[in-house]
Amino acid sequence: MRAFLLSSTVLVSAIAATAPAVAQTAPTAQDVTTVDEIVVVGSRIRRDNYNAPSPTQVVTREEATLQGFASTTEALQSTAVTGGTSQINNSYGGYVTNGGPGANTIGLRGMGPSRTLVLLNGRRVSPAGSRGSVGAADLNVLPTAMIDRVEVLRDGASSVYGSDAVAGVVNIQTRKNFEGLTFEAQSNLPTDANGNGGSTRLSLTAGVRGDRWRAAGSAEYYNRDELTLRDRQFTRCQTDGFRFDNDYIDPLTNASKCYPLTTTGSNGVTINTLGTGMMEGVAAAGATGTMFNRWRANSGVTEGLIGFEGVGGGANDVNVRDTFEDRMLNESLISPVEIVTLFGEAGYQLNALGNAEIYGEVLYNNRQSSQTGYRQLSLDYAKGSPLIPTNLSGSTFSADQGLSKGKPVGVRAFIGFGNDTSEQEVRFTRAVAGIKGDLGFLSDWRYDASVSFSNSDSTYTSEQFLTNRLIESLDVVSDGKGGFVCAQLANNPGCVAAPAVTTGTLAGQLPKEWVDYVFRPVTGTTNFKETIVSLGFDGPLYELPAGQVMAFFGAEYRKSEIDDTPGLDSQTGNTYNFSTSAITRGSDAVWEVFGELEVPVLRDVKFARELTLNGSFRYTDYDSYGDDTTYKVGLVYQPVEGVTFRGTYGTSYRAPALFEQFVGATSGFLASTQDRCNNYGAPNVNPNRVANCAAEGLATDWQQTRSVAVITAGGAESGLAAETSTNLTVGLVLQPRLPQGWGDLAFAVDYYEIEVENGVSRTGAGNILTRCYDSNPEDFKNDVGFCRLVSRDAQGALTVQNNYVNLATDNVKGFDYTVRYRKDVGPGTALFNLGVTQYTEISNKLFADDPLEDYAGMIDNPKFTATADLSYAWDNWRVRYGVEWVDSMSSYDYYGEDPATSIYDLAVDDYWQHNASVQYKADSWTVTAGVRNLLNQDPPTISAGVYNRVGNAPLYSGYDYLGRTAFVNLTKSF
Known part of the structure; x- marks a missing residue:
């Protein structure tokens, strides 16, 4: 019953801005008054109601299950929580992201994951991941099986929680006082992806209690299969996407190239191509002229450069060259992951030290993720090399580019090498120990002291061409038997000679022995540690006519350390055509003291049923940059029944991450x-x-x-x-008393404004x-x-x-709207929820004298997003229908293009996703089944060369790449 009250009390008061409904009936006023004193995200003060000045959203485990989410990560990255802002997920495997490939993060208000603080049971979750840029919490570490609810605060709260709480706070609350044994299994299976991209979660949750002790925990396994470019129609043929028939059509096939070589950002490559100095030859279909420096094998050519046709040089379009082969479709669209999570919590009543309880939590998480990519290989053959055929011996392609030992490059082979794999294993541990109890010498005051230690330990491996081995393998002499050996074989006993320049080499037919010699795994390690010691006291200060003045005072010490050691070849720049990386190593520590007051000014007087003020303050002293202060003030005012005004104003900060x-x-x-x-x-x-x-x-x-x-x-x-920011939120909550039988209605609107100065960039x-x-x-x-x-x-x-x-300025402004309506209909209860997020400004500038650029409404930054659901519950049944909406977007104005005449497709239509589910709950088991993306809606498409794309769609987490997905969840209690 208590979990029911925690979620639905928030909904009835409409203080939870877009909280989904989970209950079949709404609590009465008498029910609300029986709720125990609790702490909700955004404040450290215990209270018996949710009339806080900051809007808070609550997502319960039952609602997440009804929506078909197989993990906490999926639920937190949904449009309902993020407001439609793009998140880093498993579709970013080929991009450089904080936390490395496979990490999943959340950033509220579109301000990035480093400006959103993630808590587990009110304590910060330390960063986890691989590579040097580990700076945000990885949602993969969260224990889905033990989660009771998620509280989301979209408001600055650094004065309450410290660094990073600039755009908001996400607090994951685990189940309390759990008893029994529960098994849960869920399977999500896309119906239009060749059977790939599905996910499975299995978990076991157990809890026991005694007179003075309690213990509970969970073990779970999560697996997501790889979804490749081959598995979805909109990714099988990447086109230029130009309008008015301006796509480049391959003259050989009379169709799109399927992997375009257009402007920046289109991911195109040149393969099956020979680069030479300018030479006379026969033009390929689509090429012009008689002089070329790029060639494609063609056995039918008997003049000029025999066996080759010209595909580049001079004014020729680079699209004439080959850019696509089938193995490109093996690349990851959604990268696979396998996760094992163990979580445990326990408490023991001492019957001493103020009826104190000692408590602890332990979390262990192991993530193994990987990504499949595609590699082009450009091999430079030195002029005079015996690997170059006689008819090309006179060619000079360029000066030495790093492979020819100072000699001019005679020819370059542009080879479609094939697929490569990157892998990560991240082991995350977190331990918390504490004691809490009553302060006997101060009535109704409590204390809570805790220490936590987190450690993220990872290894990451990528397959790389090693430059030194390529150099030695290309420097060859005859072996006297018609083949070649490395010229410096005595100094490099394992050296394998590179293949000669042939049409087979250009086509990627490379000797396995040579590939095994030059293409090697490079492995690095990352370790991130964080230690937190905290102490807090809370209770009433004194009594006012309107109620008690409540207070919280606390202190905290945090120390973080990072040590990223890339593979030696990566450190020394020995990875060919790949970035080099140096060691990232450093630490930082902070001392903080903070306090919060809640003052009931008026209650139950004319034009003031309630007037409550809230204020918080924090003093911070970092080793890295010095001290700082933040504050926040809030107000809740209810002039008459059913009408509530609320608002907050404050400052927040973000200390530079260790990697920064x-x-x-x-x-x-x-x-x-x-x-x-x-x-x-x-x-x-x-x-x-x-x-x-x-x-x-x-x-x-x-x-x-x-x-x-x-x-x-x-x-x-x-x-x-540190970055500094100001946060303003003002809102109105309406809860009109409807005539008997009309149901219950709640409406809330909140205006928000976040301005970040001195941004780290x-x-x-x-x-x-x-x-x-x-x-x-x-x-x-x-x-x-x-x-x-x-x-x-x-x-x-x-x-x-x-x-x-320290350079950037970032501004985000907009509105949140919430509607909730409940009515008894027939044998059950109907419940409707609507949440709308509007962005009126998403702007930034790099330098003080730059103009602000507003990105609201442009690709990846919708002005409006919304989620709505209608559910009906009766007896043991509940059915739900939900809709997610992302507004249309256009970038024509920003790029100075006229949509009527521009050849670029820089606009997308509204995107709708429909979801349906049904749940049956018996005494000891529950089954939930449904379909996400019921209408199998594909993402919209845009032109290449402007934005990052997945196939032909924008790289944007608000779109579903899986397509229609059936899911079933079974829970059995013993």
């Missing part, structure tokens, strides 16, 4: 076209840029031929400080280059400002330092 302070120098690259001095003598170029490029001795028609190296590192040495290599070369020539000469971050060597190659600094 200490991440080891990591190298990456920009295209050579990003050199700001390219063709700087052209008309209408910024005169400062002209002067600065000339000062470097570059010709006016300079063209960069090398990639721009980008080095990313932490900002600790430059004095990285990287400037961006492009921004650095622009601001350096367009700066005052005197500043440029003296390496002032951004020019300190740019260097150019004697050959003209550029290197940019792109470290973490």
Whole structure:
């Protein structure tokens, strides 16, 4: 009964902004008054009602089951919780994300996971993951089987919880006083994905109690199968997506290329292609001219470069080249994962120290995840190499690019190598021990002291081409038997000679012995530790006419350490055409003291049934950047029955994550076209840029031929400080008393506004280059400002330092609307819930003098999202129908494109997802079955070259990539 009251009390008061319903009947006023004193997310003060100034959403385990979610991760990343903002999930396996591939995070209000604090039973969940950028809680570690409910606060709360609570707080509450034994099994199976992409969860939960003790725990196994690009129709053929028949059509097939080579972001590759110096030859279908430097094998060509047709060079479209092969469809659309989670909690009454209870929690989680990718291999054969056929011996492709030992490159082979695999294993442990009881010398005051230790220990492996082995394998001599051996075989006994340049080599037919020699697993390790010691006291201060003044005072110490050690080949830059990574190692610690007051000013007087003030304050002192203070004030005002006004205003902060302070120098690259001095003598170029490029001795028609190296590192040495923010929320709650038999209605609207200043960000290599070369020539000469971050060597190659600094400004503004209606109908009860999130502004800027760019309504940032469900419960049955909606989006205005004439498809229509389920509950067992995405709605599509895409759809977590999915959940208690 108590769990029922916890969830539905929030709903009736409409303080839970979009809380789903779980009860068949609503509690009466008498029921509400019997609720024990509890603590709800957003405050540390115990109270017997939910009239808090901040709106709180509650999601119960029963509602998550009815919606078909097989894990806490899925429920937390749903539109109802996130408001439609994009989240990092298992579709991001091929992208660089905090926590590494396989990590799943939550970020409220679209402000990223580092600005949302995740708690488990009111205590912060430490970051987990792999690679150097571990900085947010990984939702995979949460114990689904033991969870009772999830409380979501979309409001700044750093004065209550400390760092990271900028955009909101998510608190996962486990079951209390659980007794018995319960087995649960759930299976989710997509019906239109070749049987792939399904998930299974098995769990066992047990609890026992004695006169003075209690113990409970769970063991669970979760498995999600891989979903590949081959498994869904909208990912099987990635097209350019241009409008008005402007897609490039392959002249060989008269169809789309299925893996386009268009502008930035389209993921295209060149394969089955030979690169040479300019040579005369026969044009392939779609190519023009007689001189080419890119060739495709064609045995029918008997003149020019015999056996090859020209597919590139001069003004030829790069799409003429081969860009697709079937193995590309083996790439992960949703990466597979296997998770084992153990959770236990226990308590023992001492009958001493103020009727104290000693308590503890233990959490162990093991995640094994992997991702399948596709690799292109570019092999440079030195001029004069015996591996180059005689008819190509005169070709000079380029200067040495790192594989030819200083010799010019004769030819380059663009090879479709095939699939590669990345793997991660993350072992997360968390232990909590504490004591809580009454302060005997202060009536009704309690204390709670605890210590927790968390450890995330991971290994991560990726398959890489090792540069030193490629170099030695390409330096060959004849073995005297018609084959080749490595020239330096004596120094490298295991060296295997590279394959000769043949049509088979270009097609990816590579000797296994050679592949095994040059393509090797590279493994790194990551360890993240956090220790937290906290102490709190709460109780009444004194009595006012309107009630007791309640208070909470506390102190906390936290220390975090990170140690990421990439594989040695990654550290030394020995991974070919892949970024290098240095060791990330550092620690930080903080002392904090904080307090909270709740003051009942008026109660049950004319025009003030209730007026309550709430305030909190926190003093913070970090080792890394010093001290800071935050505060928050809130108000609840009920002038008459059924009408409540509420509001909060406060400040929050986010301390720089350890990786932002200490991440080891990591190298990456920009295209050579990003050199700001390219063709700087052209008309209408910024005169400062002209002067600065000339000062470097570059010709006016300079063209960069090398990639721009980008080095990313932490900002600790430059004095990285904390982000600061202000948060404003004001709301109205209406609970009109309807005539008898009309049911119960509640409506709430809340306006929110979050402004982050001094945001921790990287400037961006492009921004650095622009601001350096367009700066005052005197500043440029003296390496002032951004020019300190740019260097150019004697050959003209550029290197940019792109470290973490305090720069960005982020603003989010909008409204949350909630409607809840309940009515007895026939033998049961009908319940309707509607939650709408509106974003009126999602803006940011990098520099103080930049204009704010508003992204609300653009691709990946819908202005509106909504969820609605209608359920009907009678006897042992409950049926539910739910709808999720994501508003249409368009980016035409931002890019200055006229939608009537633009060749780009930069708009998506409204997206609707329908879900249905039915549940039968008997005395000792419950079965729930249903379908998610009932109408099998595919994501909308956009053009390549503008946004990151999955197949032809935007990479956006608000869309369902699985398609129609049937699910069944069985729970049996013993």
